[in-house]
Amino acid sequence: MxxxxxxxxxxxxxxxxxxxxxxxxxxxxxxxxxxxxxxxxxxxxxxxxxxxxxxxxxxxxxxxxxxxxxxxxxxxxxxxxxxxxxxxxxxxxxxxxxxxxxxxxxxxxxxxxxxxxxxxxxxxxxxxxxxxxxxxxxxxxxxxxxxxGKSLMILMTNELKIGLITGHIPIAKVSETLTPELIKSKVETMHSSLQQDFGIYKPKIAVLSLNPHCGDNGIIGDEDDLVLKPTLKEIADSGKLVFGPYAADGFFGSENYKNFDGVLATYHDQGLAPFKALSFGKGVNFTAGLxxxxxxxxxxxxxxxxxxxxxxxxxxxxxxxxxxxxxxxxxxxxxxxxxxxxxx
Structure with missing residues (x-):
């Protein structure tokens, strides 16, 4: 050689x-x-x-x-x-x-x-x-x-990095799969990847809600109140800059995603649909965490x-x-x- x-x-x-x-x-x-x-x-x-x-x-x-x-x-x-x-x-x-x-x-x-x-x-x-x-x-x-390692699928451009907490699974199984342990694991993988793979010393990470309008205080589902919010608070209390959950429609519609180094979607199409609408043909699928x-x-x-x-x-x-x-x-x-x- x-x-x-x-x-x-x-x-x-x-x-x-x-x-x-x-x-x-x-x-x-x-x-x-x-x-x-x-x-x-x-x-x-x-x-x-x-x-x-x-x-x-x-x-x-x-x-x-x-x-x-x-x-x-x-x-x-x-x-x-x-x-x-x-x-x-x-x-x-x-x-x-x-x-x-x-x-x-x-x-x-x-x-x-x-x-x-x-x-x-x-x-x-x-x-x-x-x-x-x-x-x-x-x-x-x-x-x-x-x-x-533990994988995290990230769709990315220079301006936007969206990771998936749950990946290629049926939509009917997302809610039962979205546990505090899984959320913590994916946040940790995203945080580590942003540091070692992209040189961001103190990354800011946003997490999207599972239900429309973050569940509207339990009217449209209670997973955001019972699972996501307390888990994200626990992670934030440990020192990581993790925020959310954010309702996905307003988050992308208001371009709030531009304020974060990484975004975690709770399920496949929640992350990939807006990503491909914004970046199709210019994006990259990166497997982080391995x-x-x-x-x-x-x-x-x-x-x-x-x-x-x-x-x-x-x-x-x-x-x-x-x-x-x-x-x-x-x-x-x-x-x-x-x-x-x-x-x-």
Whole structure:
């Protein structure tokens, strides 16, 4: 392996019938991207070539058989399989789901072994990737199983970071899942991430209410009064700058979110709906709280535009830059906290 201090970015290839390969190729059309990192795609060169031909893209790639063969001046494709893949752009098939998992599994293993520095995951289809080896609702839960730590899904831009207290669960189960222990755990993960991953020394965190109008004093539900308010008070009394609960509609409508470093939503769409309305195509999905760094673009497989050369690579590019920045921030934070200045 060439001597270099460039960050090695592992990239799982995602659903080959979607737009994942397209946004990867478009991201690295600009050769200057290789000044920031060394990309390693986990998959095979033939599917990449198929997409290049279908999209009339000329981004060059370099096939390697092992991570030891990485070329830091090229876009590396590490061979994970040698079988032929039947690609049907715009269609969900079990076959490409199996290959999406093979790519993810290999990438995560290399991440665990520190053979790559960070991981950027391309979009998967959460249904066709299911198997005996992958039974998770999504990337976040799978990564929590494989890596150390407690995960927190954060959708983010430079101006807005929204984490989810409950993630990929049915809405009917949110209330019973929203316990004081879970709230404390997610606040702690968000607080730690804002410090070590984004360099915010004393982060301000807002928490959204579960019920409309924070329950209106129990008229529209009592979870906010009985669970959220006392738990947040306990956390605030411990010294953290945690505020809420806030009714989500007014919180975003008044742009109050701009006054906080991080926001925690009580359930999936409460956080993602306003985030995507404000930032779709520019956002990044970051898995906080784990021992290793993973990001992804804020969009899905994009079957409806697959193979049409219409996919915008902006979100994937932001995911790449975010992974690199978080890696640098964690390294700096570790150095600062391992060697603190001694007060006399």
């Amino acid at each position: 060439d001597k270099t201090d460039k960050i090695i970015v592992g990239i799982s290839i995602g659903d080959l019938n979607g737009i994942g390969v397209e946004v990867i190729l478009k991201t690295f059309e600009d050769k200057r991207m290789l000044d920031f990192c060394t990309p390693v795609l986990f998959g095979a060169t033939k599917p990449i070539s198929y997409h290049k031909k279908a999209l009339n893209l000329e981004t060059p790639v370099h096939g390697i058989a092992s991570i030891a063969q990485v070329n830091h001046n090229k876009i590396n494709v590490l061979t994970v399989w040698k079988e032929e893949v039947k690609i049907a752009l715009g269609t969900a098939t079990k076959e490409v789901g199996n290959f999406a998992f093979k790519s993810l599994e290999a990438a995560v293993q290399h991440l665990k072994e520190n053979k790559i520095d960070v991981l950027v995951t391309s979009p998967i289809n959460k249904e066709n990737i299911q198997s005996e080896a992958f039974k998770a609702p999504g990337h976040t839960e799978y990564l929590e199983e494989k890596l150390a 021992s290793q760094i993973r990001t992804s673009p804020d969009h899905g497989t994009g079957y409806d535009i697959a193979g049409k050369n219409k996919a915008n690579p902006s979100s994937f590019k932001e995911a790449l830059f975010t992974a690199i920045q978080v890696y640098k921030s964690r390294k700096e934070y570790k150095e600062l906290t391992e060697n603190p200045l001694k007060l006399k």
